[in-house]
Amino acid sequence: MTDTDLVDALAQLSFLVQNALAEIGAQHDLSLVQVRLLGVLRDHEPTMQELGRHLGLDKSSISGLVDRAQRRGLVTRTASPVDRRVTHVSITETGQRLATEGAAVFAEHISSLVAGLSAADRRTLTRLAHQVISNGSRVSEEHD
Amino acid sequence: MTDTDLVDALAQLSFLVQNALAEIGAQHDLSLVQVRLLGVLRDHEPTMQELGRHLGLDKSSISGLVDRAQRRGLVTRTASPVDRRVTHVSITETGQRLATEGAAVFAEHISSLVAGLSAADRRTLTRLAHQVISNGSRVSEEHD
DNA sequence: CGAGAAGGTTCGTGGTACAAACTAATTAGT
DNA sequence: ACTAATTAGTTTGTACCACGAACCTTCTCG
Numbered sequence: 388m389t390d391t392d393l394v395d396a397l398a399q400l401s402f403l404v405q406n407a408l409a410e411i412g413a414q415h416d417l418s419l420v421q422v423r424l425l426g427v428l429r430d431h432e433p434t435m436q437e438l439g440r441h442l443g444l445d446k447s448s449i450s451g452l453v454d455r456a457q458r459r460g461l462v463t464r465t466a467s468p469v470d471r472r473v474t475h476v477s478i479t480e481t482g483q484r485l486a487t488e489g490a491a492v493f494a495e496h497i498s499s500l501v502a503g504l505s506a507a508d509r510r511t512l513t514r515l516a517h518q519v520i521s522n523g524s525r526v527s528e529e530h531d
Numbered sequence: 532m533t534d535t536d537l538v539d540a541l542a543q544l545s546f547l548v549q550n551a552l553a554e555i556g557a558q559h560d561l562s563l564v565q566v567r568l569l570g571v572l573r574d575h576e577p578t579m580q581e582l583g584r585h586l587g588l589d590k591s592s593i594s595g596l597v598d599r600a601q602r603r604g605l606v607t608r609t610a611s612p613v614d615r616r617v618t619h620v621s622i623t624e625t626g627q628r629l630a631t632e633g634a635a636v637f638a639e640h641i642s643s644l645v646a647g648l649s650a651a652d653r654r655t656l657t658r659l660a661h662q663v664i665s666n667g668s669r670v671s672e673e674h675d
Numbered sequence: 676c677g678a679g680a681a682g683g684t685t686c687g688t689g690g691t692a693c694a695a696a697c698t699a700a701t702t703a704g705t
Numbered sequence: 706a707c708t709a710a711t712t713a714g715t716t717t718g719t720a721c722c723a724c725g726a727a728c729c730t731t732c733t734c735g
Contacts, residue, residue, distance in 0.1 A: 393656060396657050397641055397656075401546075402549075404541050418692095435683060436681090443550065449683090450685080470681095472732065497537070497538045497541055509537055518648060519644050594715055
């Protein structure tokens with residue numbers, strides 16, 4: 388296997404990005420999952436179960452996660468009109484503001500990381516990352 | 532800011548890689564931090580505090596982490612001969628085996644993710660990732 | 676209508692992270 | 706040399722996070 392270097396680089400890179408995300412969250416007392424939660428809720432109003440699939444978590448984990456976020460006024464639960472078993476989760480004004488701010492800080496942080504790359508290199512990196520990602524979703528769909 | 536796409540791609544990519552890592556760990560009942568712990572210990576025999584710096588964790592967190600890993604026979608503590616306050620952490624035979632196996636599975640997984648890329652693209656991705664990484668370590672060193 | 680399936684919650688267990696208080700060992704200051 | 710301040714690690718208390726199992730309610734299907 389000649390790709391050890393690439394494997395290593397991707398691993399390190401992933402930690403770099405995740406640490407940035409965790410750090411930014413921490414500045415507002417948010418854990419990584421809570422950051423992800425708000426991130427998802429920015430453009431969706433999913434049911435608990437959809438949320439679970441999205442985040443790869445058990446439904447019981449979602450219950451607790453939403454509980455805590457709700458206690459802090461970041462999200463709300465709303466009953467579905469069509470099926471009284473399901474509850475939708477939506478982001479509040481406060482949560483929205485936090486998410487937007489955080490996203491901006493994150494974007495800035497990442498931008499500083501790739502600041503040393505030429506515009507062409509950045510485009511290339513974007514393209515390659517997308518390729519890997521689409522490859523990844525294909526792979527994970529095989530396990531349904 | 533024209534780099535939203537790149538920011539997004541890197542974020543998604545990082546989750547892809549971390550999920551792979553977490554999944555592989557989970558198959559041996561290892562959390563992500565424990566995977567990282569074994570990863571570090573593969574080629575170092577650090578003190579508790581060095582470990583903490585390496586993983587970005589508080590020393591009390593390290594105590595617990597090493598406690599649990601030690602309870603499972605993955606690592607051992609050894610007293611330093613030169614300074615009786617410090618304890619070094621080293622990986623056991625069992626831990627070593629686990630780490631090596633896991634690393635192989637991980638490499639395989641990542642390789643499958645980048646399988647769609649040409650050899651030239653893989654080389655380019657490696658180069659760009661390294662550039663971002665070195666940029667990232669530089670940035671984080673500014674906060675010492 | 677009754678049996679079973681599906682969406683969520685609750686509970687119990689254990690890992691994770693931090694801060695604060697504490698012990699033991701080393702280093703500095705005088 | 707002897708005390709004072711530092712440093713390495715541990716312990717304790719609190720909160721979060723994740724899971725599985727048991728449970729309740731609400732559909733759905735036969």
